[in-house]
Amino acid sequence: MGTVIKTRIVKIGDSQGVRIPKLLLEQSGIHEEVEIKVQGDCLTIRTAQRWRAGWDEAFAAMASNQDDVLLDEVNTTDWAHSEWKW
Numbered sequence: 001m002g003t004v005i006k007t008r009i010v011k012i013g014d015s016q017g018v019r020i021p022k023l024l025l026e027q028s029g030i031h032e033e034v035e036i037k038v039q040g041d042c043l044t045i046r047t048a049q050r051w052r053a054g055w056d057e058a059f060a061a062m063a064s065n066q067d068d069v070l071l072d073e074v075n076t077t078d079w080a081h082s083e084w085k086w
Contacts, residue, residue: 003027020045 003024009016025031033048062068 005021005024007018007021009018028047030045030047034045035048037044037046059068
């Protein structure tokens with residue numbers, strides 16, 4: 001198990017919180033947004049997932065493999081041809 005530090009819950013405005021020592025943040029690699037999950041009598045704090053992480057690289061790879069074509073047939077309306085402006 002890693003470093004263990006005992007601390008207290010403190011009042012922060014109308015809420016309560018825990019100050020996380022710099023040493024633990026450095027060891028965990030947590031920098032900005034976090035997710036907090038309840039597991040029984042434990043709270044798990046981890047780096048928040050970035051939902052679109054890696055998409056730029058995936059799209060670039062698709063383009064280089066010429067695998068970036070639409071799979072659905074495009075059906076436009078008369079209105080789209082006459083009224084839509086790009």
